[in-house]
Amino acid sequence: MSLIKGIHHVSMKCSSTEEYEKTIDFYKNILGIPVTREWQAGIMLDTGNGIVEIFNDGDDAPGKGVIRHFAFATDDVDACVEAVKAAGYEVFIEPKDIEIASTPVFPARIAFCKGPLGEEIELFEEK
Incomplete structure (x- = not known):
């Protein structure tokens, strides 16, 4: 029996407020994914089977990863x-x-x- 039920969320980090707002606009308004939670430095959008989490930390964005x-x-x-x-x-x-x-x-x-x-x-x- 698996201890894992599925993917809960995918997280992305933005390096500026402009990048953060553009990213939210893309997922929320262009693809139509509704907001489920929002706080000062982040937002969660619910795809129905998982969550896209977007952070606005203001730091340098991480380099290209393995995903x-x-x-x-x-x-x-x-x-x-x-x-x-x-x-x-x-x-x-x-x-x-x-x-x-x-x-x-x-x-x-x-x-x-x-x-x-x-x-x-x-x-x-x-x-």
């Missing part, structure tokens, strides 16, 4: 991509249908974009 990307489940990859592009963010893998060669085969529609901090975000629609 390759994180993925958001969606029912409409194409609508997400339209919203991201309309807001001026980079989509570096356009929406496409894939089949993950697993047993059983796992069909999905995916796209990748960059967020305000340069984070790689996968938009993932199970078929």
Whole structure:
């Protein structure tokens, strides 16, 4: 039996108030993720199955780490991509249908974009 129930949250650190506000705008207003908690130096946005936590510490942001990307489940990859592009963010893998060669085969529609901090975000629609 696993002691782990799932991923609780993904945390990002901003190095300026401008970066913090831009990051919140992206996740809250462009992707439509609602705020669940907010405090002086941070905010939590609830994706429905986990939380995106954003800090405004004012320090230097950490260097590039070992996290390759994180993925958001969606029912409409194409609508997400339209919203991201309309807001001026980079989509570096356009929406496409894939089949993950697993047993059983796992069909999905995916796209990748960059967020305000340069984070790689996968938009993932199970078929």
